[in-house]
Amino acid sequence: xxxxxxxxxxxxxxxxLARAGHQxxxxxxxxxxxxxxxxxxxxxxxxxxxLRAEGTPIGRASIYxxxxxxxxxxxxxxxAVGPGQSRFEAIDPSGAHHHHLxxxxxxxxxxxxxxxxERAIDNLSRRLGVRxxxxxxxxxxxxxxxx
Amino acid sequence: xxxxxxxxxxxxxxxxLARAGHQxxxxxxxxxxxxxxxxxxxxxxxxxxxLRAEGTPIGRASIYxxxxxxxxxxxxxxxAVGPGQSRFEAIDPSGAHHHHLxxxxxxxxxxxxxxxxERAIDNLSRRLGVRxxxxxxxxxxxxxxxx
DNA sequence: CACGTATTTGGGATTGAGTCTCGTTCTGTG
DNA sequence: CACAGAACGAGACTCAATCCCAAATACGTG
Ligand SMILES: [Zn+2]
Ligand SMILES: [Zn+2]
Ligand SMILES: [Zn+2]
Ligand SMILES: [Zn+2]
Numbered sequence: 001x002x003x004x005x006x007x008x009x010x011x012x013x014x015x016x017l018a019r020a021g022h023q024x025x026x027x028x029x030x031x032x033x034x035x036x037x038x039x040x041x042x043x044x045x046x047x048x049x050x051l052r053a054e055g056t057p058i059g060r061a062s063i064y065x066x067x068x069x070x071x072x073x074x075x076x077x078x079x080a081v082g083p084g085q086s087r088f089e090a091i092d093p094s095g096a097h098h099h100h101l102x103x104x105x106x107x108x109x110x111x112x113x114x115x116x117x118e119r120a121i122d123n124l125s126r127r128l129g130v131r132x133x134x135x136x137x138x139x140x141x142x143x144x145x146x147x
Numbered sequence: 148x149x150x151x152x153x154x155x156x157x158x159x160x161x162x163x164l165a166r167a168g169h170q171x172x173x174x175x176x177x178x179x180x181x182x183x184x185x186x187x188x189x190x191x192x193x194x195x196x197x198l199r200a201e202g203t204p205i206g207r208a209s210i211y212x213x214x215x216x217x218x219x220x221x222x223x224x225x226x227a228v229g230p231g232q233s234r235f236e237a238i239d240p241s242g243a244h245h246h247h248l249x250x251x252x253x254x255x256x257x258x259x260x261x262x263x264x265e266r267a268i269d270n271l272s273r274r275l276g277v278r279x280x281x282x283x284x285x286x287x288x289x290x291x292x293x294x
Numbered sequence: 295c296a297c298g299t300a301t302t303t304g305g306g307a308t309t310g311a312g313t314c315t316c317g318t319t320c321t322g323t324g
Numbered sequence: 325c326a327c328a329g330a331a332c333g334a335g336a337c338t339c340a341a342t343c344c345c346a347a348a349t350a351c352g353t354g
Contacts, residue, residue, distance in 0.1 A: 005329080007341080021330095022330080023320085023321050023322070023329085023330050023331070024321075024322095024331090025319095025320070025321080025330075025331045025332065026320085026334085027331075028164045028332095033277075043311090044311075045311075052208070057171060057333095058332090058333085059332060059334070060311095060312085060313095060334075060335095061312095061313080061314080061315095061334085061335095062332055062333065064312065064313075065332085071159075071340035078230075080227035080229070082227070083227070083233045083340075084230070084231050084311050084312085084340070085219070085311085086311085101154060101275070101279065104280065109342090112271075112275060114267070114274070116267045117267045117271055118270060119267070120261070120263045120264045120266070120267035120268075120284075121264065121267075123263055124259075125286070125288075127261070128247055128248070128259060129291070130248060130257075130288050130290060130291060130293070131288045131289055132248065132286045132287070132288040132292070133287055133288045133289075133346090134286070134287040134288070135284070135285070135287070136283070136284070136285040136287070136330070137280070137282070137283070137284075138191075138282050138283040139271075139272070139279045139281070139282050139284070140279070140280055140281040140283070141272075141277050141279040141280045141281070142277065142278055142280075143277060144276070147278070166328085169301085169302090170301055170349085171350070171351095172301080172302045172304095172350075173302090173303080174302075174303060174304085175302080175303095191341080192339090192340075195330075200296070204304095205303085205304080206303060206304030206305070207305090207306095207307085207341085207342095208303075208304060208342080209303055211303080211340090212303085214300085215326095230312065231339075231341085233338080236347085262347080276300095295354105296345090296353105296354090297352105297353085297354085298351105298353090299351095299352095300349105300350090300352105301348105301350070301351095302347105302348080302349065302350080303332090303346105303347085303348070303349080304346100305344105305345100305346100305347105307343080307344080307347105308340105308341100308342080308343070308344095308353105309340105309341080309342070309343085309354100310339100310340095310341090311338105311339095311341100312338085312339070312340105313336105313337080313339100314336085314337075314338090315335095315336080315351105316333105316335105317332105317333100317334100318331105318332080318334105318353095319331080319333095320327090320329105320330080320331070320332080321328105321330075321331085321350090322328100322329095322330095322331105323328095324325105324326095
């Protein structure tokens with residue numbers, strides 16, 4: 001192949017972090033690899049448990065450090081689903097992202113994306129005249145299964 | 148006056164809770180009165196401190212109980228501004244509400260409302276075909292003062 | 295008003311996500 | 325392979341939030 005493949009999220013993360021002057025380490029690699037495989041957001045505790053279950057336990061401090069680093073660099077997003085319950089998920093390098101509906105009944109997280117919503121936030125930030133770096137949107141209701 | 152005045156938020160809260168079979172108690176009254184006077188969201192700790200400063204200290208457990216009750220009945224909203232940092236504010240019975248921008252620099256909360264955003268969320272919920280009871284929107288960026 | 299019952303309240307113990315510290319281990323470079 | 329800086333992890337610690345339960349309070353009834 002002569003053309004450049006679009007980089008995967010992991011590759012993108014590694015290149016961004018390398019460019020920012022970060023070395024590589026086992027803990028970070030593990031967390032990134034795990035996040036790369038997820039369809040939707042995980043909590044820090046779930047990440048800790050998943051890694052331990054895979055036989056490569058990672059210190060709690062490292063997990064939070066990695067997550068903070070990723071969020072700082074716009075590589076992952078924190079989804080606050082409740083008091084003391086943050087979840088994290090990869091952000092696609094293309095800028096494509098989705099938001100979530102959390103079901104009041106079963107607590108399940110449902111992902112969606114909506115250009116109209118993004119456009120509205122865009123217009124809004126222009127109207128406010130402030131620099132909006134990020135937007136959190138979380139809908140609460142009941143999902144199809146709990147309807 | 149022969150016409151009915153629009154009820155204040157406190158009155159509305161009391162009638163909703165009475166209808167739901169709740170008795171009145173001092174702690175609840177104090178928290179409701181305090182929230183009614185706020186222009187924007189307070190944390191539970193701020194509420195506790197404010198009430199103590201006013202000479203009517205209220206137990207922590209009661210404060211959280213009242214807040215939960217209000218949120219449950221759609222009378223107040225929880226704004227998750229960060230991990231382990233919830234803020235609460237009254238929801239106007241008319242349905243009028245605002246959202247917030249939280250400043251990365253100074254941490255200040257700036258309120259705004261935007262019909263375009265509300266319309267977009269409306270359309271979205273119709274498109275998804277689910278019943279959306281509530282929507283959280285939180286922008287992150289820098290406020291005018293920190294620009 | 296006095297009584298009885300259900301609700302509300304609050305002090306204090308407890309939980310648990312998230313943070314901090316600091317000595318150890320690893321990475322990359324020359 | 326030596327060195328400096330970066331990354332790691334065990335465990336102490338913080339603090340919002342929850343839980344427990346005995347005491348206080350609200351309110352319908354007589
Ligand atoms: Zn997701
Ligand atoms: Zn968006
Ligand atoms: Zn507000
Ligand atoms: Zn809205």
